[in-house]
Amino acid sequence: xxxxxxxxxxxxxxxxxxxxxxxxxxxxxxxxxxxxxxxxxxxxxxxxxxxxxxxxxxxxxxxxxxxxxxxxxxxxxxxxxxxxxxxxxxxxxxxxxxxxxxxxxxxxxxxxxxxxxxxxxxxxxxxxxxxxxxxxxxxxxxxxxxxxxxxxxxxxxxxxxxxxxxxxxxxxxxxxxxxxxxxxxxxxxxxxxxxxxxxxxxxxxxxxxxxxxxxxxxxxxxxxxxxxxxxxxxxxxxxxxxxxxxxxxxxxxxxxxxxxxxxxxxxxxxxxxxxxxxxx
Ligand code: KIV
Numbered sequence: 001x002x003x004x005x006x007x008x009x010x011x012x013x014x015x016x017x018x019x020x021x022x023x024x025x026x027x028x029x030x031x032x033x034x035x036x037x038x039x040x041x042x043x044x045x046x047x048x049x050x051x052x053x054x055x056x057x058x059x060x061x062x063x064x065x066x067x068x069x070x071x072x073x074x075x076x077x078x079x080x081x082x083x084x085x086x087x088x089x090x091x092x093x094x095x096x097x098x099x100x101x102x103x104x105x106x107x108x109x110x111x112x113x114x115x116x117x118x119x120x121x122x123x124x125x126x127x128x129x130x131x132x133x134x135x136x137x138x139x140x141x142x143x144x145x146x147x148x149x150x151x152x153x154x155x156x157x158x159x160x161x162x163x164x165x166x167x168x169x170x171x172x173x174x175x176x177x178x179x180x181x182x183x184x185x186x187x188x189x190x191x192x193x194x195x196x197x198x199x200x201x202x203x204x205x206x207x208x209x210x211x212x213x214x215x216x217x218x219x220x221x222x223x224x225x226x227x228x229x230x231x232x233x234x235x236x237x238x239x240x241x242x243x244x245x246x247x248x249x250x251x252x253x254x255x256x257x258x259x260x261x262x263x264x265x266x267x268x269x270x271x272x273x274x275x276x277x278x279x280x
Contacts (some may be wrong), residue, residue: 005040005081005180007113007135011041013212014201020180020213022083022203023221026069028076032219035077042077043115043215044070044256046085046145051219058144061087063101068082070109080082083137084111088145091116095128102134117143117167123176130177140169142185153230155206157186170194170202182215183207185232187195206232 011022016071024045025031027252029264031277034042048069049061070084084105098116105111111137116122122138129136141156150156157166167190170181180201188208195210204211216233219225223235226245253259268276 002035002038002079004112005078007081010041010081011179011200014199020201020203022213022215023218024048024051024216025073025077025082025218029241030079031073031076031082033110035080039080040074040213041083042080043083044073044085044109044111045217046087047168047217049087051217059088063087063090066090067104067109070105070111072136074110081112082110083113083115084109086114086116091122091125095125098125099128099132099134101133102129102136105193106134113137113179115139117145119165120172123172125279126173126178128175137180137182137203138170138173138176138177139171139182139184140166140186141183144184152187155185157190163187163190166190167194167197170198174198174200180213183211185230 007161010020020040022041022043023034023039024047025034025042026044026048031042044066045257046058047062048065049055049058052069053061053065055061066084066087070082073082084102086098086105088103090101102114105114112130115137116125117139119140125135126138142150142153144153147153157163166183166186170183173181178200180203181194182197182203182205183194185206186194188210191202191204191207192210195212201212203213203215205215220229220233221236223238224240226240229235250259
């Protein structure tokens, strides 16, 4: 069994230069595989709304849905640092609400930290969560919960004003107390500048190699989708093709009675068979 990394150890990886690995997990079986592979942090992302639940965006995802999946991830990966992603409107309404919801991730699901989206506007909430004893990861750049306000799923920080805003947001979040910061869809040069400017680790997704770590949606990097996936995603496998081939083979073998064969069936002793026949 691997030793669970602590928040302090994640922070320390910035100084040693060891890159931090993070992937999304939404259920126990995937979480187990990621833990065995030695991924540093598992994110129960609200992306589960689109990846698993079939929503068009992350906006409809509820706290109850997040807790349900976070519990499964914790069961599958008892030795991993698990981060619960605060869904839309679970931290924006009021600070007491945010503390109560983040507390649910820790108490009910056994998460080690939470993540929330936003820049300077969420800093009072971040400070309150940290004071309440809840480790927080920030998330700036493209923030999917408010993608509509940003003009869609677009790269952020390309012009001077927007780049300055990203930098100011990163610095403010560090002061507010986040222990790491996700940078999503920002130019690699800007991500590198932010990484060099702040004292906490940056975790990039579509933000180039200059970040202190990387995160991807596991289903994207495994090639489980055939529809559009972001250009920054590298497919390390092509599971959609493999799954379709396997399912087609299964269908063919069932239809042609090739499955189940003797190797995949249970047998009975012949004397039991004979006795049974006689008693019928
Ligand atoms: O919800 C999610 O999966 C995320 C990552 C893409 C960072 O926030």
